Amino acid sequence: MTSKPRPQESVANAQRLNDAIVRLRARLRVESGQHATGLTATQLAVLASVVREGPVTAARLASLEHVSAQSIAQSLAVLKAAGLIHTTPDPRDGRKKLVSAAPSATELVDKLLTGRASFLARAIEQVLPPEEREDVEKAIDLLERLASADLSEGGI
Incomplete structure (x- = not known):
């Protein structure tokens, strides 16, 4: 029987999770070669959405990326100027x-996604013993549930 975590434990765990995600995302940017593109993380996220969803409206992109129409317009202007x-x-x-x-964007x-996946696959193989690799699948399931949580009544 597991006891319910105290609120301060939940806050501490939330902060640790956030810190780990921030560090992992930074590492993935480095390992994938993202810095060499000259594009920001936001611009690349928008570009990935265009590749995945396109042809798509700017309004749909804003919704997908959870940003304002103005922010999407700025990213699209940079991506268009780059010919992507x-x-x-x-x-x-x-x-x-x-x-x-554009084909070059795809x-x-x-390339970036392959670089990220390659780094993660190598890290899992080299850092985690076989008995802990099953935990990665559980962690993925939990992170996907957190990412899709609908907390609209208590949202920020």
Whole structure:
């Protein structure tokens, strides 16, 4: 029987989790070669969404990335200037533009994702003993549940 954690334990665990995620994301940026792109993490996240979802509207991208329309517009301007995306009129609503990825964008996103996955696979193999590798699957399930949690009544 497990006891319910005290609120201060939950806060401490939340902070440790946040710190670990921040450190891991920074490491993944380095290992994937993200810094060499000259793009920010936000711009690359938007680009990955365009590659995954495109053709897509800026409004849909803002929703996917949980950012403002202004923030998306700024990222899209940089990506367009870099030749990584292009826009075309929406055939269903001529007032809107659809954003699509250039082939070079797809290659870049694939390279970055492969670099991240390769680093993580090597780290799991080299750092974790076989009996702890099963725990990684459990941790992934838990992180996915946390990421999709709907806390709208108590949100920030």
